[in-house]
Amino acid sequence: MNIALIAHDKKKDDIVKIAEAYKLILSKHDLYATGTTGKRIMDETGLDIHRFKSGPLGGDQQIGAYISDNKMDLVIFIRDPLTSQAHEPDISALLRLCDVYEIPLATNMGSAEVLLRGLDAGFYSWRDMTRGTDRDALHF
Numbered sequence: 343m344n345i346a347l348i349a350h351d352k353k354k355d356d357i358v359k360i361a362e363a364y365k366l367i368l369s370k371h372d373l374y375a376t377g378t379t380g381k382r383i384m385d386e387t388g389l390d391i392h393r394f395k396s397g398p399l400g401g402d403q404q405i406g407a408y409i410s411d412n413k414m415d416l417v418i419f420i421r422d423p424l425t426s427q428a429h430e431p432d433i434s435a436l437l438r439l440c441d442v443y444e445i446p447l448a449t450n451m452g453s454a455e456v457l458l459r460g461l462d463a464g465f466y467s468w469r470d471m472t473r474g475t476d477r478d479a480l481h482f
């Protein structure tokens with residue numbers, strides 16, 4: 343599975359904790375991240391991650407482009423709900439695309455844990471049938 347990992351600045355410690363706790367699960371998948379989040383996770387966990395640009399410089403949009411190609415299988419985006427972000431439109435667009443393409447999305451630690459455990463339990467095998475298909479082909 344292709345997994346995107348993203349966190350706002352005040353949530354970076356949290357996503358590093360998640361990545362450390364679920365390193366064994368995450369290491370079985372292809373990992374992507376926005377620039378600064380990816381660097382923190384790589385430096386502190388040793389996981390191999392493809393890094394896009396930093397979020398405010400277009401990284402959220404790059405991940406959104408993957409989603410719109412229906413190539414991203416799961417998004418963990420630990421958002422800071424108490425700080426306004428200069429690139430809020432990019433963030434909204436990314437979250438919206440997850441809904442357009444029906445991609446599982448976790449926006450906090452609790453939901454991230456559930457999604458990662460579900461991933462390991464094989465709950466996402468349906469993605470093998472829909473990945474890369476046109477959006478119109480998503481509905482059975």
Ligand SMILES: O=C(CO)COP(=O)(O)O
Pocket residue numbers: 348349350351375376377378379380395396397398401402433
């Ligand atoms: O801003 C972000 C998501 O909107 C995250 O970007 P960075 O990982 O580069 O800090």
